[in-house]
Amino acid sequence: MTVLILLFLPLVAALAVLLFKNETAKHAALLFSVIELGLAVFFITKFVPNASTQFAVDYPWIPKLGIYFTAGIDGISMVMVLLNTLLVPIIILASYNHNHKNANAFYALILFMQSAMLVVFTALDGFLFYVSWEAALLPIYFICALWGGENRIKITIKFFIYTFAGSLFMLLGIIYLHLQTPARTYDIQDFYGLTLSLKQQSWVFWAFFLAFAIKMPVFPFHTWQPDTYTEAPTAGTMLLSGIMLKMGVYGAIRWMIPVVPLGFDHWQYVVITLAVIGIVYASLIAFNQKDGKRLIAYSSIAHVGLIAAGVFAWTMSGVQGAMIQMLNHGINVVGMFFIMDIISRRLKTRDLNEMGGIAKVAPQFAIAFLIIVLGTVALPLTNGFIGEFLLLNSMYEYNIWLAASAGLTIILGAVYMLRMYKKVMQGETNALTLLFTDITGTEKLVLGIICVLIVFLGVFPNIVMHLSDASVKELVQSVNDKILRAGKY
Structure with missing residues (x-):
């Protein structure tokens, strides 16, 4: 075929x-x-x-x-x-x-x-x-x-x-x-x-x-x-x-x-630095967002910045980490935007300051939301962990200071994502959130699929990683050999 x-x-x-x-x-x-x-x-x-x-x-x-x-x-x-x-x-x-x-x-x-x-x-x-x-x-x-x-x-x-x-x-x-x-x-x-x-x-x-x-x-x-x-x-x-x-x-x-391996090698530090700046910048901007959809958008910039930095580090762990993390980020970010879509359809607002206490009236929604948040912040045994671990490892191999800066995406991401969850789901209900209804039908099916994928790929990441392992190894080695040969002449 x-x-x-x-x-x-x-x-x-x-x-x-x-x-x-x-x-x-x-x-x-x-x-x-x-x-x-x-x-x-x-x-x-x-x-x-x-x-x-x-x-x-x-x-x-x-x-x-x-x-x-x-x-x-x-x-x-x-x-x-x-x-x-x-x-x-x-x-x-x-x-x-x-x-x-x-x-x-x-x-x-x-x-x-x-x-x-x-x-x-x-x-x-x-x-x-x-x-x-x-x-x-x-x-x-x-x-x-x-x-x-x-x-x-x-x-x-x-x-x-x-x-x-x-x-x-x-x-x-x-x-x-x-x-x-x-x-x-x-x-x-x-x-x-x-x-x-x-x-x-x-x-x-x-x-x-x-x-x-x-x-x-x-x-x-x-x-x-x-x-x-x-x-x-x-x-x-x-x-x-x-x-x-x-x-x-x-x-x-x-x-x-x-x-263009030599062109890449010449400008590698510049593009990695741009990616790391994007990680820190987007994370800091996300802190100040009241609109839930914009917060997730800036979070996405930070996470993809880490993927880009790992790729540009051009190690086996970096490129392989990027491959698994592209899949995992796709699952997580779709889940997060769907969560915000459910909230905005029910409440007619995306302002996080107007929310609170939803977990008390929608427990199934609260559980699904929490699982997706934990996958997004790369909790071990969720799908986001292995990719971010490999990406940070590649950054550490390249430059410890850039790796430390890139690692802020995990710390800052955990803070603003969990803070968003607290604002939306915990505390007391108000006049707006009191009538919030729990997930049903296709909402439950979509969130169920996403949550299962987050846990399954977190426990068994090799199911995906073995697909790309040989191709990544050959490509990384080929580029590194070209750069090495050029350096000898």
């Missing part, structure tokens, strides 16, 4: 969902997303966890220009495929309590976006990677612009300009690399085999870094994120935070660092 079925089933599903209306469209989208998850599980069962690329396809697209539809799955891609296919049905199910106008278009855009992101995570041709990167931007733009909050147009345009501008720099880098290949191709292996000077690699490094840093986002390219997360509909926020920002981390691992 080829990867084409996995990539284009959501696209076909998106077209089919457009034929349905309202409730039927919602159920059809969920059904197709569950089928896609089942298909991904099938690929995982057939996947051999070594460093090879499997289920590959290679078809001429525009052969005169050296462009081919080349895609495949190795261990790194497999974790990202799992992230994508696992979260999309959860996100669709989490939106069941919203009555979206033109629901068929809303769910079709989600499925279209899923297809584009899957191509991003499996593309082995630079041009295909860029096209799918941009294709993933279009549906989230319309989701935010059509179903977002009051300031959605202004905020969405800012988001689009930021991400599109960054992508243009990446396109210039891809075209430049294409022109340097002897056969004038966009094939990733040809890019890996290029021998460029430090100056050339530095220019290409920054062209790619701008695109990936904006998408993650890394300080100081983060300013679009809190506003966009706040104004986007809940499903849009989940797609952005749970999956789409991981495109930037993945791009750095797959396309930036291995292609």
Whole structure:
């Protein structure tokens, strides 16, 4: 079985969902997303966890220009495929309590976006990677612009300009690399085999870094994120935070660092420092947030900053920690935004100062909320622990002072997340929270799935880590060997 079925089933599903209306469209989208998850599980069962690329396809697209539809799955891609296919049905199910106008278009855009992101995570041709990167931007733009909050147009345009501008720099880098290949191709292996000077690699490094840093986002390219997360509909926020920002981390691992290892080595300290600044900055800003959704948005910047720092440290533990943490962060942040969605739908506010005592009237909700908070703050035996441990270990191997600064994300994160839980759930009920009803139906199902995943992946992280272990080891070693050889001459 080829990867084409996995990539284009959501696209076909998106077209089919457009034929349905309202409730039927919602159920059809969920059904197709569950089928896609089942298909991904099938690929995982057939996947051999070594460093090879499997289920590959290679078809001429525009052969005169050296462009081919080349895609495949190795261990790194497999974790990202799992992230994508696992979260999309959860996100669709989490939106069941919203009555979206033109629901068929809303769910079709989600499925279209899923297809584009899957191509991003499996593309082995630079041009295909860029096209799918941009294709993933279009549906989230319309989701935010059509179903977002009051300031959605202004905020969405800012988001689009930021991400599109960054992508243009990446396109210039891809075209430049294409022109340097002897056969004038966009094939990733040809890019890996290029021998460029430090100056050339530095220019290409920054062209790619701008695109990936904006998408993650890394300080100081983060300013679009809190506003966009706040104004986007809940499903849009989940797609952005749970999956789409991981495109930037993945791009750095797959396309930036291995292609220009000397440029990366030269600027490594600078980009790690930017990531660490982002961790501390976002954590401190989160302390002062009264809006629950904005607090979670800044928390996400801090956590992804740690993932980025671990990747840029470029050790086995750092990259492997980033792989497992991308999955775990996606689960946790989707859970947190769903928690805030439940609260804002019931109370008609996200102001934390207006809440309190909800645990007394909604005990099941309180338990689920606490489990997700504990996963987010990386309590041992929850899913967030192993990833953050590996990431901090990699930072310690690189620089103890930067590691100490990056470690603040755990301390500060625990303080502001537990403080938020205390404000919302504990204390006495008030006139607003007294009538808060406990979770039912799809809410209970979504939170149940997320809580089970948090505990299960916390106890058995190797179920995911073994998928990427061989691919990460080979890639890290390959880059380090290139840097080492260059240092000898």
